[in-house]
Amino acid sequence: MSFKEKVKELSTFEPQKIEHDIYAYWEKEGFFRPEKQRELGLVKPASQRFCITLPPPNITGQLHLGHALTIAIEDFMTRYERLQQRETLFVPGSDHAGIATQNVVERELNKQNIKRKEIGRDKFIEKVWEWKKKYHARITEQSKRLGMSCDWTRERFTLDENLSRAVRTAFVTLYKRGLIYRGKYMVNWCPGRCESAISDLESIPEEEQSSLWYIKYPIAGKTFKQPAGEWGSGSWAKGATEFIEVATTRPETLLGDSGVATHGKHPKYGKLVGKKAIL
Structure with a gap:
């Protein structure tokens, strides 16, 4: 049954029955891809281009209401620019989230009475990639369900080889130019389970009554x-x-x-x- 036929059969508007088909149609026709927009004549000649990148959600779990808010705002901006007949690109992606993902995977393994140090580094990394596969798929599903009009052919993950290479190249270049350097600084150190330096963003300060x-x-x-x-x-x-x-x-x-x-x-x-x- 075609999309139009489905709509005609509805006595009242029921978005849950048609939104999936609408999004599938948009994606199939390539309306979110700038190349297709030009091909279909949807772009004004000499108009400014509009490109925006989704702040990549962490793969520590599924999306929550805060993500929905961010996605809605950026999607609104992208759709507005598209209606102005500008060439638009909304780039999706996800973030590996480092220690945060390690922590949630460890917690999940602990429920099964499995310890990270007992299974070894390689096996633990396998478990992390399994987690990534599961929640990356869930995040993508949720994003599409929200109607995010991004170009999924350009989706990126922060540990993609080309992105990792770009980060390494950038740091080496900055170092050679003398713009960054290694120094001695006070850091947050996790002496127990992590055995690693922890960034300020990953540290949660707690106040307690004591003496100075x-x-x-x-x-x-x-x-x-x-x-x-x-x-x-x-x-x-x-x-x-x-x-x-x-x-x-x-x-x-x-x-x-x-x-x-x-x-x-x-x-x-x-x-x-x-x-x-x-x-």
């Missing part, structure tokens, strides 16, 4: 070279004339301290750079 301790480290000098008494005796730092004060919520780490960092141009402590603090 101020500790004075005595600086070695002419009148103070080593502790004058037992720790806690009151005379331990006797003779010291200079101190650097550090605030911390973790005083128990004091015994593991091996250095103190300060800005070289700090108005109060910059002069202490290169000197020795005594623990």
Whole structure:
């Protein structure tokens, strides 16, 4: 039965019965592809082109209402430009999501009493690709159900070889031009399950009630070279004339301290750079 015949049979408008066929027709005829738009004479000569990329949803799971909102807004923009007889391209894609996907796959395996380290790296990666296949298909299905008028022949995944190569090439080029460099910075580190650095975007801060301790480290000098008494005796730092004060919520780490960092141009402590603090 043709699409027109289906519509005629409906006594009332029932979108769930015809939207699938409408979208299939659009896709089959290639209306979302800029080449087809030109071929069909739907583009004004010398008109501006319009291209937009879908912020690729993570394959950590299926789409939610927030994704639907973003898709609706971008699809509205694309359809508006198409109605202005401009050549339009809406590029779809999905994001591998790195550690976030690793976490959801691990949680799923844990339900089956399977541990990542027990099955090994290669087998775990297989499981991740299986997850990707399942949820990528689900995301595509949902996107089409929402009517997203994108060119599926140009769909991309962030781990596609050509995209990975482009990222590597870009970083190498930026490095050679001196625009990026490797430095030493404080990072969020996951010491347990991940054993990896975690970006700020992947970290969820939680506030808790605690105490802030101020500790004075005595600086070695002419009148103070080593502790004058037992720790806690009151005379331990006797003779010291200079101190650097550090605030911390973790005083128990004091015994593991091996250095103190300060800005070289700090108005109060910059002069202490290169000197020795005594623990």
